[in-house]
Amino acid sequence: MYINPIIEGIEISDIRKIHERLVNYKNVINMTIGEPDIDVPQEVKEAVAYHALNSRIKYSPVGGMPELREKIAKYYNEQFLGNYNAQNVLVTVGSTEGLASVLKTILAKDDEVIIPTPAYVGYEPLITISEAKTKFVDLEENNFALTKEILEKILLIKLN
Incomplete structure (x- = not known):
């Protein structure tokens, strides 16, 4: 299969290599790639479970759900004295x-x-x-x- 040479020339970073090696160890505090280590709040778990059981699965709008984008903008305005609105926010998976x-x-x-x-x-x-x-x-x-x-x-x- 053809793979773009630009992609083939990119090496996995050392931090990713270390992260992959640490997966095999127990009782290690993994500080390699910034992966969250906080628990998901119970109300979020319940909302996800409810929607998984009672809703049709569908794609979210491009850029993210409007309500989420509005709340993110509001948070940044309050925390950092910004002047953002939902149009300034793009929700991505990472x-x-x-x-x-x-x-x-x-x-x-x-x-x-x-x-x-x-x-x-x-x-x-x-x-x-x-x-x-x-x-x-x-x-x-x-x-x-x-x-x-x-x-x-x-x-x-x-x-x-």
Whole structure:
């Protein structure tokens, strides 16, 4: 079967490899990929069970259920003093899907994306899949702060 060479060239990150190895161990606190370790609230379990038993299964609207999107916007407005509405919210199954959707939407072939490091290991493969290029910028020497001056220096090098 044919597989896009761009996809074949992407390696599984070390953090994913470690995560897969830890599955075989008991009594390990797994802090590798940010997987939630909180229990699902009882009312959520009951609502899911009720709908599984009494409703038809169907796809949710593109972008997520309007009521959920409204509640997420409200939460961000209250917690972070934002000014969001449901139209500003896109519900995805996880961060990787969300990032992939955004990057495939905004990047064109050979665009260059600046990634301050240290960084989330998932950025580079998602940018590669979008046929864009990555430019890593080590921030250790600057106390891990990305400044206007650092960005200007990168952009000047790119323009020359």
